[in-house]
Structures are given as C-alpha cells and as structure tokens.
Amino acid sequence: MAKQSPRKIRLSTQPSEDELRALQLGDVVYLHGSVYTAREGAYIRTIEEGQPLPLNLPAESAANFHCSPAASINDDGSINMGAVTATASFRFSKWLDQWFKLSGAKLILGKGGMTSNDYRRDFVPNGAIYLTTVGYGTGALLGRGVKQVRDVFWADDLGLAQAIWLIDVEEFGPFIVESDFEGNSLFERENARVAESLMRAYEGTKPAVLKRFGETDDRTDELI
Numbered sequence: 001m002a003k004q005s006p007r008k009i010r011l012s013t014q015p016s017e018d019e020l021r022a023l024q025l026g027d028v029v030y031l032h033g034s035v036y037t038a039r040e041g042a043y044i045r046t047i048e049e050g051q052p053l054p055l056n057l058p059a060e061s062a063a064n065f066h067c068s069p070a071a072s073i074n075d076d077g078s079i080n081m082g083a084v085t086a087t088a089s090f091r092f093s094k095w096l097d098q099w100f101k102l103s104g105a106k107l108i109l110g111k112g113g114m115t116s117n118d119y120r121r122d123f124v125p126n127g128a129i130y131l132t133t134v135g136y137g138t139g140a141l142l143g144r145g146v147k148q149v150r151d152v153f154w155a156d157d158l159g160l161a162q163a164i165w166l167i168d169v170e171e172f173g174p175f176i177v178e179s180d181f182e183g184n185s186l187f188e189r190e191n192a193r194v195a196e197s198l199m200r201a202y203e204g205t206k207p208a209v210l211k212r213f214g215e216t217d218d219r220t221d222e223l224i
Helices: 017-022 040-048 089-103 116-126 139-143 186-201
Strands: 008-012 028-037 063-065 067-073 079-086 107-110 129-133 146-153 164-177
Touching (some): 079 139, 089 107
Parallel strands (some): 008 028
16 A cells, blocks of 8 residues: 655644644644744743733734744844744743744644643643654745745843744644644654664564673663
8 A cells, every 4th residue: 555645734824723633643744824932032931021912912923933043133123034943942932832822823833742641731731732843944935935024022131042933924834733622642653663663673683692781682671
C-alpha cells in the first residue's frame, strides 16, 4: 500500500473550534490572516508585571508565533523584515495557561513543541493547538508568506527580538500539526513507533570490542 501524503490545510489565524477539532497530527498547515510574535519578554510584562496588552487580542489575531524576526526599523518608521525564525517553545510553557486566558490565543507556532502533558494541562482546557516549523533554516521560507508588518509594540524597551510584532500573512508555512485537540503529540507518537523497532536493528550485531566510554550495546544504558 502506498504511503499516504500528509493533508495540506489552509487555516485562518482566527480558527473556529470545528476547524481546530478537524486537524490531525501531521497535517501540513498554511496560515492566512495575521500573526503576532510574543515570547518571554511579553509574557513577563503582561502576566508577571500586570501591564495591559498593547494590542486587541484575540480580535487582531489568535495565533502567537514564538519568533525572533530578522527585522529593523528605519528612521522614518518604515520596517524591513526578512526571515522569521521560530524559537524553541518549551522555554515558555510555564506562562502559557495564563497567556491563553489573557490573550485568547488558539494557535501557538514555534519550534520543537512541548510534551503531551503540557498540551493536556494548558492547551486542551483553552481549546488551543501547537503548530511546529519544519526542520531548521526555515526562517527565509516562512518570510515569503509575510505580506506586511502592521505594527510593532515595546521595541524601544524590550528590543527587536522580544517586541510584539503584528504581521499580516498569506500562505504562511509550512507548519506541521504537533498537538491535536485532545492533547496528543506527533513527536511522542513517532518516537514511540521508532522505539518499538529499535531493538531489532541491533539483533545479530557483535558486542563492542574496546568497551571505551560510551560504547555499549545495551539500549537502556544510553547517556543523555
């Protein structure tokens, strides 16, 4: 049987519950609408310090991109933006439940994902899912989907990397559905499948001869 290709989904950055429920792990998603960047600087300012949001969320967007854009602001106020490179989302998980409640976000975009425990604890109760970038070096690829930068907030004091950027996008992607509406994780599912057959790959191999540090045939004896 031929391997089935992933589904390609065009999704609004203000998705309905039905649209989110219909997404399946491994679906390839392209976004249209507006996304905003927010990471620890914005989370600390709003959640820990209690400052109000500088933009109207989720009316402007329900898609929070964990990103440090390659951008600059010219003297006349115009903005240059090229690559938009995702950053690792697991670093921000401790703020997300409160961020969901504050911002109404339904999509978190980033790199690497989190655990199914994070998804079930924070994402599922807030009706949100996680979309991950595809591999490394995708910032320029994603940049092709940026139509314009609509606004930037807190750049003067937080800096360009931590500022909140509001970006209009079209065919913005590809992203992969890493968590679904039940909080399952694509990465965890695939890792479990690999682990099931890993021992068979070592069947019939000869034991390591030199037994130097790190040389072992026991798959339970890995050093991480």
